[in-house]
Structure formats: structure tokens, C-alpha cells
Amino acid sequence: MTNEDKYNLYNAVDLKGMTLFEKYKYLTENDADIVKLKKQIKKIVASKKLSSVMNDTKWLELQQGIETLPFPPAYNEKLVQWNEIKFRFSEIENEPAFLGDWSSFWEEGLPIFFTIEWLEIRPKHRKNIGRLVPPKILDETTELIQLLNKLNIPFEEEKGTIIIYGYK
Template identity: 40%
Template sequence: METNQNKARVMKAVAERNLVSIMNDTKWRELQDAVINTLLFPPPYQGKYLLDDRLYPEEFETDVSYWGDWIEGIAPFYTVEWIRVRPRYLKYRGRLVSPEVIDITDDFAKLLKELSIPYRQENETYTIYGYISDTSKLTL
């Protein structure tokens, strides 16, 4: 019962904010499966959820040294307003050596195109929207 109440709250927020659904559970699952099964590593991401004003993680402006939790971290999909993916991470090489940047940007962009997932690219991140008010700035 709690899931239905949560979903109703999400749909109310979507209607109040005049948002359009871009992704559905099937598209999110396709993306999730492709990321887990085809990429060198699951890229880190920042999530914004419809019923929460905070971002997870709050800071995401530079490369990070961790991978994204693509197995359980995004679900339930219907609550995702957007995720911002940085298809790179900093690989630790020791205290005295700078970390190595592992970059799968080309592979990630190719995956989005193959799955026909609309996105917005800014700097070194890809924003994938669950819901949006203006689709004119999206790339397919």
C-alpha cells in the first residue's frame, strides 16, 4: 500500500510542476542492464528525486574515485527526476602518485544512442531525465 501512496505523491508532483515523463521503467531497466553488462565500470552519477529537494551525492562537480550503484541505487525508477552521469572516475595509484582518470565517455554516449535515450550533455556529464518541463534541449 505504501508504494501506491508514494507513486500517487510522485504523480501529483509531476502534475503540479507540469512535467513530462521522458523515461519509463522499461527504458530505465534497459539502461541499467546495459551499463552493468557492457561498460568497463558502472559510472558514478548524481540523482535528483521528485519528492526530495536534495541531490545524491550533494557534490558532483569534479571527477570522483568511486563507481555508481546501478544495481539498487536508482530504483524505484518512477521517483527519478534526473540523474547526472560522469562516465569517468579517478583510479587510486598510491599516496605519492596522482590518480589515473579512467574515461568511458565514448562508450557511454554510444550506449545512450543505441538505446535511444534522450540526454543533455554539459561539460563532462550526461543528464538523463525521468521527467522534464522543456524537452527542447535534449539530444537523442
């Protein structure tokens, strides 16, 4: 698939007035690189003997539900094709001073859903006020857990983080 073909494919999605779910399905079924990636992921999942926990609909519901929270929480992902991860929130003392980008993969936000082994969410945010004033800690843990329960999304809580498994 040439860059021009890819541009036309993604541009067409914006012009067709599709829902978020329709866009996701259309792009993951029509982008040749993503179709190839999906085949690779299926092989890796089988070789690691993983089982699917989430599906596209649940991920999309979560993505849209995050918009109802006071702020988009920071997240860290482990993708199926990775053997190592850079860090875990449980290893970091301070709350993150950055927010999560929960936009779709075509907007360079969340990864393509079928690639996510797990997503670790830190529902606290450190808001710096000034050099001489201690930062303010914003906490939406309760709201996030309520959202996950409402959407029937299984999760684990560990050291101030929420972990959602795509595969386990």
C-alpha cells in the first residue's frame, strides 16, 4: 500500500461520516499494513498461549467513557509483540504530571486494540502550581472504577494503578 493509497483511505473515513466504531472497523479491515499486523498478532497470541479478555467494542466504550472523567488519565501499555516494557507505574513514586492521549490510533493516540496485551492506567494526576507551592494531586480513581464497572470491563487494581488486560 503506497503512502498515497493510505492517505486516501484515511481521508475517506473522515468524509463518510462514520461512527467511531465504523471508522475503527473500516480501517482495521482495509489498511493492508494493519491486516498484515493482525495476522502476526494472532500467531504471537497463539505462541504465548494467551486468551482474549477484551474486544473492540469494549475498548471503544472505554475510550468514549474516558471523555466523561474529570481528566484523561495517563496510561502505559504493553503490546503483544513486545518482549519488554520500559516502565511500570507501580515502580514510580510520584503521580504523573502528564495526561493520557485517549484518541484513536489513526490520530496517534491509543494503540490498535488487538495489539494491547495490557493497559495500566494511573487515575491520579500531579498538577504543578508553582516552584514554591507543592503540586496538587487530582484523583479520579473512584470515577474510573465506576466507569469500568458500568461498562463491565474486568480490571485489577495494583499499587494505585488500574490494569486492564487485552489478553491474559
